[in-house]
Amino acid sequence: xxxxxxxxxxxxxxxxxxxxxxxxxxxxxxxxxxxxxxxxxxxxxxxxxxxxxxxxxxxxxxxxxxxxxxxxxxxxxxxxxxxxxxxxxxxxxxxxxxxxxxxxxxxxxxxxxxxxxxxxxxxxxxxxxxxxxxxxxxxxxxxxxxxxxxxxxxxxxxxxxxxxxxxxxxxxxxxxxxxxxxxxxxxxxxxxxxxxxxxxxxxxxxxxxxxxxxxxxxxxxxxxxxxxxxxxxxxxxxxxxxxxxxxxxxxxxxxxxxxxxxxxxxxxxxxxxxxxxxxxxxxxxxxxxxxxxxxxxxxxxxxxxxxxxxxxxxxxxxxxxxxxxxxxxxxxxxxxxxxxxxxxxxxxxxxxxxxxxxxxxxxxxxxxxxxxxxxxxxxxxxxxxxxxxxxxxxxxxxxxxxxxxxxxxxxxxxxxxxxxxxxxxxxxxxxxxxxxxxxxxxxxxxxxxxxxxxxxxxxxxxxxx
Ligand code: LLP
Numbered sequence: 001x002x003x004x005x006x007x008x009x010x011x012x013x014x015x016x017x018x019x020x021x022x023x024x025x026x027x028x029x030x031x032x033x034x035x036x037x038x039x040x041x042x043x044x045x046x047x048x049x050x051x052x053x054x055x056x057x058x059x060x061x062x063x064x065x066x067x068x069x070x071x072x073x074x075x076x077x078x079x080x081x082x083x084x085x086x087x088x089x090x091x092x093x094x095x096x097x098x099x100x101x102x103x104x105x106x107x108x109x110x111x112x113x114x115x116x117x118x119x120x121x122x123x124x125x126x127x128x129x130x131x132x133x134x135x136x137x138x139x140x141x142x143x144x145x146x147x148x149x150x151x152x153x154x155x156x157x158x159x160x161x162x163x164x165x166x167x168x169x170x171x172x173x174x175x176x177x178x179x180x181x182x183x184x185x186x187x188x189x190x191x192x193x194x195x196x197x198x199x200x201x202x203x204x205x206x207x208x209x210x211x212x213x214x215x216x217x218x219x220x221x222x223x224x225x226x227x228x229x230x231x232x233x234x235x236x237x238x239x240x241x242x243x244x245x246x247x248x249x250x251x252x253x254x255x256x257x258x259x260x261x262x263x264x265x266x267x268x269x270x271x272x273x274x275x276x277x278x279x280x281x282x283x284x285x286x287x288x289x290x291x292x293x294x295x296x297x298x299x300x301x302x303x304x305x306x307x308x309x310x311x312x313x314x315x316x317x318x319x320x321x322x323x324x325x326x327x328x329x330x331x332x333x334x335x336x337x338x339x340x341x342x343x344x345x346x347x348x349x350x351x352x353x354x355x356x357x358x359x360x361x362x363x364x365x366x367x368x369x370x371x372x373x374x375x376x377x378x379x380x381x382x383x384x385x386x387x388x389x390x391x392x393x394x395x396x397x398x399x400x401x402x403x404x405x406x407x408x409x410x411x412x413x414x415x416x417x418x419x420x421x422x423x424x425x426x427x428x429x430x431x432x433x434x435x436x437x438x439x440x441x442x443x444x445x446x447x448x449x450x451x452x453x454x455x456x457x458x459x460x461x462x463x464x465x
Contacts, residue, residue: 028406029378034284035371035418037072037331039442048378050416053442057335057375057414060447064440066414067355069425071332071450073108073443076421079294079327080112086298087321094138096279096324097123099422104441104450105328106130115158117279117322121148128155138276138322140187142208149174159183161237161276163210168225175230185276186211186225187237188218190256192249194241196282199249209239213256222264235317236260239278243325245291247300250277254301258308261317271315277301279322283329285419286371291326325422332421334359334437335375336399338413339391348385348402351409356390357397358434360417360424364396372400376414379406388415392432425451433459 029048031040040052049056053072060070083093094117095109101118106127109116116132118124119140127137134156141148142163152160153175162168162184175182189210192201205212211221218236225233238253257275265271282291292300302319309316336353343349362368372388384407388400399417409415428436435454440447 028373028383028404029380031373032284032287032371034287034289035330037333037418038075038078039072040333040418042375042378044378050373050375052333053447054445055442055447057416060440060442061335061337061376061414063447064438064449065453066335066337067353067359067437068335068453069332069359069420069437069439070335070416071328071421071439071441073441075331076105076328077108077112079331080109080114083294083298083321083323083327084113086294087302087319088298091298091302091318092320094276094320094322095327096322097127098426099324100328100332100424100426100439101126102439102451103130104448106132110136115320117324121145121151124148124152124155124157134158138185146170146174150178153178153180153182159185159234161185161187162221162225163187165211165221165224168221168228168231172225172228172230181230181232183232183234184225185235185237185274186218186221186233187239188213188221188257188260190238190240190253192240192252192256194244194246194249194280196243197245199240199244199246199252201249201252210237213260218260219263219267222260222268226268226270233272235272235274235276237276237278239280239322241280243282244280245282245289247292247297247304250301251304253277254304255308258305258312258314261309261314262312265314271317273317274320275305275317276320276322277305279324279326281323281326283325283419283422286369294323294326297321329422330419332424332439333416333418334399334420334424335414335416336388338409338411338415340411341409343384348387349405351386351388351405351415352391353388353399353415354391355437356392356399356434357394358390358392358429358431359437360399360420361427361429362423363398363401364394367401370400370403370417370419372403372405372415372417374406374409374413375416379408381406381408383407384409388417392434394431430454430459435459 094115096117115136117138135158137157139152139160187210189205340352383404386405390397438453439451
Protein backbone atom coordinates (compact mmCIF):
# COMPACT_ATOMS: atom_id res chain seq x y z
CA UNK A 1 0.00 0.00 0.00
CA UNK A 2 1.32 3.41 -0.86
CA UNK A 3 -0.79 6.32 0.28
CA UNK A 4 0.69 9.52 1.53
CA UNK A 5 0.22 13.22 1.70
CA UNK A 6 1.27 15.54 -0.89
CA UNK A 7 2.85 17.99 -3.11
CA UNK A 8 6.25 19.21 -3.98
CA UNK A 9 6.86 22.67 -5.44
CA UNK A 10 5.08 24.17 -8.44
CA UNK A 11 5.98 23.09 -11.95
CA UNK A 12 4.77 24.34 -15.30
CA UNK A 13 3.88 27.51 -13.40
CA UNK A 14 3.88 29.40 -16.70
CA UNK A 15 0.71 27.67 -17.85
CA UNK A 16 -1.01 27.09 -14.53
CA UNK A 17 -3.51 29.69 -13.41
CA UNK A 18 -2.19 31.16 -10.21
CA UNK A 19 -3.37 29.48 -7.04
CA UNK A 20 -5.07 26.65 -8.91
CA UNK A 21 -2.77 23.74 -8.39
CA UNK A 22 0.35 23.54 -6.36
CA UNK A 23 2.26 21.06 -8.46
CA UNK A 24 2.66 17.35 -8.98
CA UNK A 25 2.85 15.03 -6.01
CA UNK A 26 6.39 13.94 -5.39
CA UNK A 27 5.26 10.53 -6.61
CA UNK A 28 2.16 10.39 -8.79
CA UNK A 29 1.61 6.80 -7.65
CA UNK A 30 0.81 7.99 -4.15
CA UNK A 31 -2.86 8.28 -3.24
CA UNK A 32 -3.61 10.94 -0.67
CA UNK A 33 -5.97 9.39 1.92
CA UNK A 34 -7.60 12.79 2.35
CA UNK A 35 -9.27 12.55 -1.06
CA UNK A 36 -9.64 8.79 -1.59
CA UNK A 37 -12.15 6.44 0.04
CA UNK A 38 -10.80 4.64 3.06
CA UNK A 39 -10.21 1.19 1.57
CA UNK A 40 -8.41 2.49 -1.54
CA UNK A 41 -4.85 1.17 -1.84
CA UNK A 42 -2.34 0.63 -4.61
CA UNK A 43 -1.23 -2.97 -4.89
CA UNK A 44 2.48 -2.85 -5.51
CA UNK A 45 2.62 -6.62 -6.03
CA UNK A 46 0.24 -6.44 -8.97
CA UNK A 47 1.89 -3.81 -11.16
CA UNK A 48 0.45 -1.06 -8.97
CA UNK A 49 -3.21 -1.56 -9.81
CA UNK A 50 -5.47 0.26 -7.37
CA UNK A 51 -7.94 -1.72 -5.28
CA UNK A 52 -11.01 -0.61 -3.34
CA UNK A 53 -13.13 -2.72 -1.02
CA UNK A 54 -10.73 -5.55 -1.77
CA UNK A 55 -11.29 -5.52 -5.56
CA UNK A 56 -8.94 -4.13 -8.17
CA UNK A 57 -10.18 -1.52 -10.62
CA UNK A 58 -9.36 -3.59 -13.70
CA UNK A 59 -11.73 -6.30 -12.50
CA UNK A 60 -14.34 -3.64 -11.73
CA UNK A 61 -13.98 -2.17 -15.22
CA UNK A 62 -14.29 -5.61 -16.84
CA UNK A 63 -17.32 -6.51 -14.74
CA UNK A 64 -19.22 -3.24 -14.81
CA UNK A 65 -17.74 -1.20 -17.66
CA UNK A 66 -16.59 2.39 -17.56
CA UNK A 67 -17.35 5.07 -16.68
CA UNK A 68 -18.62 3.92 -13.30
CA UNK A 69 -19.00 5.48 -9.89
CA UNK A 70 -17.35 3.12 -7.41
CA UNK A 71 -18.62 3.53 -3.86
CA UNK A 72 -16.87 2.13 -0.79
CA UNK A 73 -19.69 0.83 1.43
CA UNK A 74 -17.57 0.47 4.56
CA UNK A 75 -16.37 4.04 4.18
CA UNK A 76 -19.93 5.30 3.74
CA UNK A 77 -21.11 3.45 6.83
CA UNK A 78 -18.15 4.63 8.88
CA UNK A 79 -18.69 8.26 7.96
CA UNK A 80 -22.42 8.03 8.63
CA UNK A 81 -21.68 6.39 12.00
CA UNK A 82 -19.04 9.01 12.83
CA UNK A 83 -21.61 11.79 12.35
CA UNK A 84 -24.22 9.90 14.37
CA UNK A 85 -21.81 9.18 17.21
CA UNK A 86 -20.41 12.71 17.21
CA UNK A 87 -23.84 14.27 17.71
CA UNK A 88 -25.05 11.65 20.21
CA UNK A 89 -28.60 10.95 21.25
CA UNK A 90 -29.58 14.51 22.06
CA UNK A 91 -29.29 15.55 18.42
CA UNK A 92 -30.34 14.25 15.01
CA UNK A 93 -28.34 13.78 11.83
CA UNK A 94 -30.39 14.01 8.65
CA UNK A 95 -28.39 12.81 5.64
CA UNK A 96 -29.13 15.17 2.71
CA UNK A 97 -30.36 12.83 -0.02
CA UNK A 98 -29.74 15.38 -2.76
CA UNK A 99 -26.01 14.58 -2.54
CA UNK A 100 -26.70 10.99 -3.63
CA UNK A 101 -29.69 8.79 -2.97
CA UNK A 102 -30.41 5.18 -3.78
CA UNK A 103 -32.30 2.45 -1.98
CA UNK A 104 -29.12 0.78 -0.78
CA UNK A 105 -27.94 4.07 0.70
CA UNK A 106 -31.30 4.54 2.44
CA UNK A 107 -30.95 1.10 4.02
CA UNK A 108 -27.39 1.80 5.18
CA UNK A 109 -28.52 5.09 6.72
CA UNK A 110 -31.40 3.41 8.48
CA UNK A 111 -29.11 0.73 9.87
CA UNK A 112 -26.60 3.32 11.05
CA UNK A 113 -29.31 5.32 12.87
CA UNK A 114 -29.41 8.42 10.65
CA UNK A 115 -32.46 10.32 9.50
CA UNK A 116 -33.02 11.55 5.96
CA UNK A 117 -33.62 14.92 4.32
CA UNK A 118 -35.50 14.72 1.01
CA UNK A 119 -36.48 17.58 -1.25
CA UNK A 120 -38.70 16.13 -3.94
CA UNK A 121 -41.38 13.53 -4.49
CA UNK A 122 -38.77 11.35 -6.19
CA UNK A 123 -36.43 11.41 -3.21
CA UNK A 124 -39.37 10.77 -0.87
CA UNK A 125 -40.48 7.79 -2.97
CA UNK A 126 -36.95 6.35 -2.92
CA UNK A 127 -36.72 6.76 0.86
CA UNK A 128 -40.11 5.19 1.56
CA UNK A 129 -39.61 2.34 -0.88
CA UNK A 130 -36.39 1.35 0.90
CA UNK A 131 -38.08 1.27 4.28
CA UNK A 132 -36.92 4.50 5.91
CA UNK A 133 -39.52 5.13 8.63
CA UNK A 134 -41.49 8.20 7.57
CA UNK A 135 -41.10 9.87 10.95
CA UNK A 136 -37.33 9.98 10.33
CA UNK A 137 -37.76 11.92 7.09
CA UNK A 138 -37.64 15.71 6.72
CA UNK A 139 -39.24 17.16 3.60
CA UNK A 140 -37.61 20.27 2.11
CA UNK A 141 -37.99 22.45 -0.96
CA UNK A 142 -38.97 25.96 -1.95
CA UNK A 143 -41.85 24.89 -4.19
CA UNK A 144 -43.27 21.58 -3.08
CA UNK A 145 -46.32 20.67 -5.11
CA UNK A 146 -49.71 20.00 -3.57
CA UNK A 147 -49.27 16.36 -4.62
CA UNK A 148 -45.87 16.12 -2.92
CA UNK A 149 -47.12 17.75 0.27
CA UNK A 150 -50.17 15.49 0.37
CA UNK A 151 -48.05 12.38 -0.11
CA UNK A 152 -45.57 13.48 2.57
CA UNK A 153 -48.31 14.16 5.13
CA UNK A 154 -50.15 10.95 4.30
CA UNK A 155 -46.91 9.00 4.70
CA UNK A 156 -46.38 10.66 8.09
CA UNK A 157 -43.06 12.45 7.53
CA UNK A 158 -41.43 13.66 10.72
CA UNK A 159 -41.23 17.25 9.58
CA UNK A 160 -41.92 19.50 6.65
CA UNK A 161 -39.62 22.49 6.38
CA UNK A 162 -41.76 25.46 5.37
CA UNK A 163 -40.11 27.81 2.93
CA UNK A 164 -42.63 30.58 2.15
CA UNK A 165 -45.77 32.30 3.41
CA UNK A 166 -47.86 30.48 0.78
CA UNK A 167 -46.51 27.16 1.93
CA UNK A 168 -47.43 27.81 5.55
CA UNK A 169 -51.06 28.08 4.53
CA UNK A 170 -50.85 25.31 1.91
CA UNK A 171 -49.37 22.72 4.26
CA UNK A 172 -51.77 23.69 7.07
CA UNK A 173 -54.73 23.36 4.75
CA UNK A 174 -53.69 19.98 3.35
CA UNK A 175 -52.89 18.61 6.82
CA UNK A 176 -56.24 19.74 8.13
CA UNK A 177 -58.12 18.28 5.20
CA UNK A 178 -56.40 14.96 5.95
CA UNK A 179 -57.36 15.27 9.60
CA UNK A 180 -53.73 15.61 10.67
CA UNK A 181 -51.50 18.04 12.53
CA UNK A 182 -48.14 18.22 10.71
CA UNK A 183 -44.88 18.85 12.52
CA UNK A 184 -43.08 21.69 10.73
CA UNK A 185 -40.01 23.87 10.92
CA UNK A 186 -39.69 27.27 9.27
CA UNK A 187 -36.62 27.82 7.14
CA UNK A 188 -35.28 31.30 7.63
CA UNK A 189 -32.45 33.19 5.97
CA UNK A 190 -30.23 34.74 8.56
CA UNK A 191 -28.21 37.06 6.31
CA UNK A 192 -25.19 34.75 6.19
CA UNK A 193 -23.80 33.04 3.15
CA UNK A 194 -20.85 30.72 3.51
CA UNK A 195 -18.86 28.93 0.87
CA UNK A 196 -15.57 27.18 1.35
CA UNK A 197 -13.29 29.24 3.58
CA UNK A 198 -15.31 32.42 3.69
CA UNK A 199 -18.61 33.69 4.83
CA UNK A 200 -20.35 36.96 4.25
CA UNK A 201 -22.74 38.26 6.85
CA UNK A 202 -24.71 40.84 4.94
CA UNK A 203 -27.49 40.97 2.39
CA UNK A 204 -27.79 37.31 1.55
CA UNK A 205 -31.51 37.29 1.97
CA UNK A 206 -31.40 37.86 -1.80
CA UNK A 207 -32.09 34.23 -2.71
CA UNK A 208 -35.01 31.90 -3.33
CA UNK A 209 -34.79 29.82 -0.17
CA UNK A 210 -36.28 30.58 3.20
CA UNK A 211 -38.00 33.53 4.82
CA UNK A 212 -35.77 36.49 5.72
CA UNK A 213 -35.14 37.26 9.33
CA UNK A 214 -34.62 40.86 8.28
CA UNK A 215 -37.59 43.19 8.41
CA UNK A 216 -39.49 40.92 10.80
CA UNK A 217 -40.63 38.51 8.07
CA UNK A 218 -39.51 35.37 9.90
CA UNK A 219 -41.25 36.55 13.07
CA UNK A 220 -44.43 37.11 11.06
CA UNK A 221 -44.15 33.59 9.56
CA UNK A 222 -43.90 32.16 13.09
CA UNK A 223 -46.96 34.18 14.15
CA UNK A 224 -48.99 32.74 11.28
CA UNK A 225 -47.78 29.16 11.75
CA UNK A 226 -48.61 29.22 15.45
CA UNK A 227 -52.20 30.21 14.66
CA UNK A 228 -52.93 27.35 12.28
CA UNK A 229 -54.47 24.16 13.66
CA UNK A 230 -52.99 21.98 10.93
CA UNK A 231 -49.42 22.81 12.00
CA UNK A 232 -47.27 21.96 14.98
CA UNK A 233 -44.33 24.34 14.83
CA UNK A 234 -41.35 22.47 16.29
CA UNK A 235 -38.44 24.66 15.30
CA UNK A 236 -36.42 26.96 13.09
CA UNK A 237 -34.19 25.88 10.22
CA UNK A 238 -31.17 27.59 8.68
CA UNK A 239 -28.83 26.39 5.93
CA UNK A 240 -26.05 28.79 5.09
CA UNK A 241 -24.12 27.35 2.15
CA UNK A 242 -21.87 24.65 0.74
CA UNK A 243 -18.36 23.25 1.11
CA UNK A 244 -17.79 25.24 4.31
CA UNK A 245 -14.63 24.85 6.40
CA UNK A 246 -14.90 27.93 8.55
CA UNK A 247 -17.30 27.55 11.50
CA UNK A 248 -17.76 31.29 12.00
CA UNK A 249 -20.66 31.41 9.53
CA UNK A 250 -22.50 28.85 11.69
CA UNK A 251 -21.69 30.94 14.73
CA UNK A 252 -23.42 33.99 13.28
CA UNK A 253 -26.33 31.86 12.03
CA UNK A 254 -26.82 30.20 15.43
CA UNK A 255 -26.69 33.58 17.14
CA UNK A 256 -29.43 34.91 14.88
CA UNK A 257 -31.62 31.79 15.05
CA UNK A 258 -31.41 31.78 18.84
CA UNK A 259 -32.26 35.50 18.78
CA UNK A 260 -35.47 34.59 16.96
CA UNK A 261 -36.23 31.79 19.44
CA UNK A 262 -35.89 34.32 22.23
CA UNK A 263 -38.23 36.77 20.46
CA UNK A 264 -40.74 33.95 19.99
CA UNK A 265 -40.55 33.10 23.69
CA UNK A 266 -41.02 36.75 24.63
CA UNK A 267 -43.95 37.30 22.25
CA UNK A 268 -45.79 33.98 22.44
CA UNK A 269 -44.56 32.37 25.65
CA UNK A 270 -43.44 29.35 23.60
CA UNK A 271 -39.95 27.82 23.60
CA UNK A 272 -39.57 25.96 20.31
CA UNK A 273 -37.88 22.62 20.98
CA UNK A 274 -35.71 22.24 17.84
CA UNK A 275 -33.13 24.04 15.76
CA UNK A 276 -31.69 22.76 12.51
CA UNK A 277 -28.43 24.23 11.26
CA UNK A 278 -28.53 22.57 7.82
CA UNK A 279 -25.61 21.02 5.99
CA UNK A 280 -22.76 22.41 3.94
CA UNK A 281 -19.69 21.00 5.67
CA UNK A 282 -16.71 20.79 3.34
CA UNK A 283 -14.68 17.80 2.13
CA UNK A 284 -11.26 17.44 0.53
CA UNK A 285 -11.45 17.47 -3.26
CA UNK A 286 -7.72 18.02 -3.53
CA UNK A 287 -4.86 17.70 -1.07
CA UNK A 288 -5.09 21.43 -0.39
CA UNK A 289 -8.44 21.07 1.43
CA UNK A 290 -8.51 20.39 5.18
CA UNK A 291 -11.96 19.37 6.35
CA UNK A 292 -12.80 19.09 10.04
CA UNK A 293 -13.78 15.85 11.71
CA UNK A 294 -17.48 15.28 12.58
CA UNK A 295 -16.54 15.18 16.26
CA UNK A 296 -15.02 18.70 16.10
CA UNK A 297 -17.97 20.01 14.12
CA UNK A 298 -20.49 18.54 16.57
CA UNK A 299 -18.59 19.94 19.52
CA UNK A 300 -18.32 23.40 17.95
CA UNK A 301 -21.98 23.58 16.92
CA UNK A 302 -23.25 22.28 20.25
CA UNK A 303 -21.09 24.76 22.15
CA UNK A 304 -22.22 27.66 19.99
CA UNK A 305 -25.93 26.87 20.40
CA UNK A 306 -25.62 26.16 24.14
CA UNK A 307 -23.72 29.38 24.73
CA UNK A 308 -26.22 31.45 22.76
CA UNK A 309 -29.17 29.83 24.55
CA UNK A 310 -27.60 30.34 27.97
CA UNK A 311 -27.11 34.00 27.14
CA UNK A 312 -30.76 34.26 26.07
CA UNK A 313 -31.94 32.19 29.08
CA UNK A 314 -33.52 29.60 26.83
CA UNK A 315 -33.54 25.84 27.25
CA UNK A 316 -31.07 24.48 24.68
CA UNK A 317 -33.20 23.07 21.85
CA UNK A 318 -32.55 19.70 20.21
CA UNK A 319 -30.06 20.33 17.42
CA UNK A 320 -30.18 18.71 14.01
CA UNK A 321 -27.81 18.91 11.06
CA UNK A 322 -28.08 17.82 7.43
CA UNK A 323 -24.71 16.75 6.02
CA UNK A 324 -24.81 15.29 2.52
CA UNK A 325 -21.46 15.88 0.86
CA UNK A 326 -19.49 15.28 4.07
CA UNK A 327 -20.86 11.74 4.31
CA UNK A 328 -21.04 10.48 0.73
CA UNK A 329 -18.59 12.77 -1.09
CA UNK A 330 -15.32 11.08 -0.15
CA UNK A 331 -16.70 7.54 -0.39
CA UNK A 332 -16.74 7.26 -4.19
CA UNK A 333 -14.53 7.80 -7.20
CA UNK A 334 -15.37 7.82 -10.88
CA UNK A 335 -13.54 5.24 -12.92
CA UNK A 336 -12.89 6.21 -16.53
CA UNK A 337 -11.03 4.70 -19.45
CA UNK A 338 -8.66 6.95 -21.36
CA UNK A 339 -9.64 7.19 -25.03
CA UNK A 340 -7.47 9.82 -26.69
CA UNK A 341 -4.46 11.87 -25.65
CA UNK A 342 -3.69 15.17 -27.35
CA UNK A 343 -0.52 17.05 -26.37
CA UNK A 344 -0.70 20.77 -27.19
CA UNK A 345 2.81 22.15 -27.44
CA UNK A 346 3.74 24.53 -24.65
CA UNK A 347 0.26 24.32 -23.13
CA UNK A 348 -0.95 21.02 -21.73
CA UNK A 349 -2.07 17.56 -22.73
CA UNK A 350 -5.77 16.93 -23.21
CA UNK A 351 -6.74 13.50 -21.91
CA UNK A 352 -10.19 12.44 -23.09
CA UNK A 353 -12.12 9.95 -21.01
CA UNK A 354 -15.31 8.03 -21.75
CA UNK A 355 -17.59 10.21 -19.60
CA UNK A 356 -17.50 13.93 -18.80
CA UNK A 357 -19.86 16.73 -17.89
CA UNK A 358 -22.84 14.35 -17.98
CA UNK A 359 -21.45 12.39 -15.01
CA UNK A 360 -19.73 15.33 -13.30
CA UNK A 361 -21.14 18.77 -14.04
CA UNK A 362 -19.45 20.37 -11.02
CA UNK A 363 -16.25 21.42 -12.79
CA UNK A 364 -18.16 23.16 -15.58
CA UNK A 365 -20.81 24.58 -13.29
CA UNK A 366 -18.81 25.72 -10.26
CA UNK A 367 -15.25 25.70 -11.50
CA UNK A 368 -14.80 22.90 -8.95
CA UNK A 369 -11.36 21.40 -8.46
CA UNK A 370 -10.71 17.68 -8.53
CA UNK A 371 -7.68 15.46 -8.59
CA UNK A 372 -7.06 12.41 -10.75
CA UNK A 373 -4.77 9.39 -10.77
CA UNK A 374 -3.73 6.60 -13.10
CA UNK A 375 -5.17 3.55 -11.33
CA UNK A 376 -4.72 0.54 -13.63
CA UNK A 377 -0.95 0.43 -13.14
CA UNK A 378 1.86 2.31 -11.54
CA UNK A 379 4.08 4.55 -13.62
CA UNK A 380 7.37 6.22 -12.91
CA UNK A 381 7.31 8.33 -16.08
CA UNK A 382 7.82 12.10 -15.85
CA UNK A 383 4.65 14.01 -14.84
CA UNK A 384 2.80 15.84 -17.61
CA UNK A 385 0.40 18.69 -17.07
CA UNK A 386 -2.96 17.35 -18.14
CA UNK A 387 -6.54 18.45 -18.51
CA UNK A 388 -9.01 15.61 -18.20
CA UNK A 389 -11.93 16.21 -20.53
CA UNK A 390 -15.04 14.29 -21.47
CA UNK A 391 -16.60 13.15 -24.73
CA UNK A 392 -19.32 15.77 -25.03
CA UNK A 393 -19.80 18.35 -27.76
CA UNK A 394 -18.89 21.26 -25.53
CA UNK A 395 -15.48 22.78 -25.01
CA UNK A 396 -16.32 23.42 -21.34
CA UNK A 397 -16.67 19.65 -20.88
CA UNK A 398 -13.84 19.46 -18.37
CA UNK A 399 -13.64 16.93 -15.55
CA UNK A 400 -10.30 17.93 -14.01
CA UNK A 401 -8.94 21.28 -15.04
CA UNK A 402 -5.29 21.11 -14.06
CA UNK A 403 -3.68 17.89 -12.93
CA UNK A 404 -0.46 15.99 -13.34
CA UNK A 405 -0.58 12.52 -14.85
CA UNK A 406 2.29 10.26 -15.87
CA UNK A 407 3.77 11.18 -19.25
CA UNK A 408 3.41 7.61 -20.54
CA UNK A 409 -0.38 7.61 -20.14
CA UNK A 410 -1.95 5.68 -23.02
CA UNK A 411 -5.38 4.90 -24.45
CA UNK A 412 -6.90 2.00 -22.50
CA UNK A 413 -5.40 3.10 -19.18
CA UNK A 414 -7.88 3.55 -16.36
CA UNK A 415 -7.91 6.82 -14.46
CA UNK A 416 -10.02 7.69 -11.44
CA UNK A 417 -11.30 10.98 -10.08
CA UNK A 418 -11.78 10.80 -6.29
CA UNK A 419 -14.38 12.50 -4.10
CA UNK A 420 -17.21 12.20 -6.63
CA UNK A 421 -19.73 10.62 -4.27
CA UNK A 422 -21.72 13.82 -3.81
CA UNK A 423 -23.56 15.83 -6.47
CA UNK A 424 -22.18 13.84 -9.40
CA UNK A 425 -24.57 10.92 -9.99
CA UNK A 426 -27.37 13.01 -8.47
CA UNK A 427 -26.71 15.84 -10.97
CA UNK A 428 -25.91 13.57 -13.93
CA UNK A 429 -27.59 14.26 -17.25
CA UNK A 430 -28.14 12.65 -20.62
CA UNK A 431 -26.46 15.40 -22.61
CA UNK A 432 -25.61 14.10 -26.09
CA UNK A 433 -27.68 11.04 -25.17
CA UNK A 434 -24.73 9.76 -23.21
CA UNK A 435 -25.86 7.05 -20.80
CA UNK A 436 -25.60 7.72 -17.09
CA UNK A 437 -23.04 5.45 -15.39
CA UNK A 438 -23.84 2.85 -12.76
CA UNK A 439 -23.05 3.15 -9.09
CA UNK A 440 -21.15 0.08 -7.98
CA UNK A 441 -20.82 -0.57 -4.25
CA UNK A 442 -17.74 -2.49 -3.14
CA UNK A 443 -17.17 -4.27 0.15
CA UNK A 444 -15.08 -7.22 1.36
CA UNK A 445 -13.95 -8.24 -2.11
CA UNK A 446 -17.46 -8.12 -3.60
CA UNK A 447 -18.95 -5.61 -6.01
CA UNK A 448 -22.65 -4.92 -6.33
CA UNK A 449 -24.48 -2.62 -8.73
CA UNK A 450 -26.76 -0.40 -6.63
CA UNK A 451 -27.82 1.88 -9.49
CA UNK A 452 -27.50 0.22 -12.88
CA UNK A 453 -26.06 1.81 -15.99
CA UNK A 454 -28.57 3.51 -18.20
CA UNK A 455 -29.17 1.78 -21.53
CA UNK A 456 -30.19 2.97 -24.96
CA UNK A 457 -33.50 1.17 -24.31
CA UNK A 458 -34.02 3.44 -21.29
CA UNK A 459 -33.54 6.48 -23.51
CA UNK A 460 -35.83 5.19 -26.21
CA UNK A 461 -38.52 4.20 -23.71
CA UNK A 462 -38.88 7.85 -22.70
CA UNK A 463 -38.96 8.99 -26.31
CA UNK A 464 -42.51 8.08 -27.21
CA UNK A 465 -42.31 9.39 -30.74
N1 LLP B 1 -29.72 20.95 3.86
C1 LLP B 1 -30.22 21.84 2.98
C2 LLP B 1 -31.43 22.57 3.34
C3 LLP B 1 -29.59 22.05 1.76
O1 LLP B 1 -30.10 22.93 0.91
C4 LLP B 1 -28.42 21.32 1.44
C5 LLP B 1 -27.75 21.50 0.16
C6 LLP B 1 -27.96 20.39 2.37
C7 LLP B 1 -28.61 20.24 3.58
C8 LLP B 1 -26.74 19.52 2.12
O2 LLP B 1 -25.59 20.25 1.91
P1 LLP B 1 -24.16 19.48 1.87
O3 LLP B 1 -23.87 19.03 3.29
O4 LLP B 1 -24.30 18.32 0.97
O5 LLP B 1 -23.22 20.50 1.35
N2 LLP B 1 -24.89 21.06 -6.16
C9 LLP B 1 -24.00 21.77 -5.25
C10 LLP B 1 -24.47 21.70 -3.84
C11 LLP B 1 -25.88 22.21 -3.65
C12 LLP B 1 -26.31 22.06 -2.24
C13 LLP B 1 -27.72 22.44 -2.07
N3 LLP B 1 -28.20 22.26 -0.76
C14 LLP B 1 -22.59 21.19 -5.41
O6 LLP B 1 -22.39 20.28 -6.20
O7 LLP B 1 -21.67 21.66 -4.75
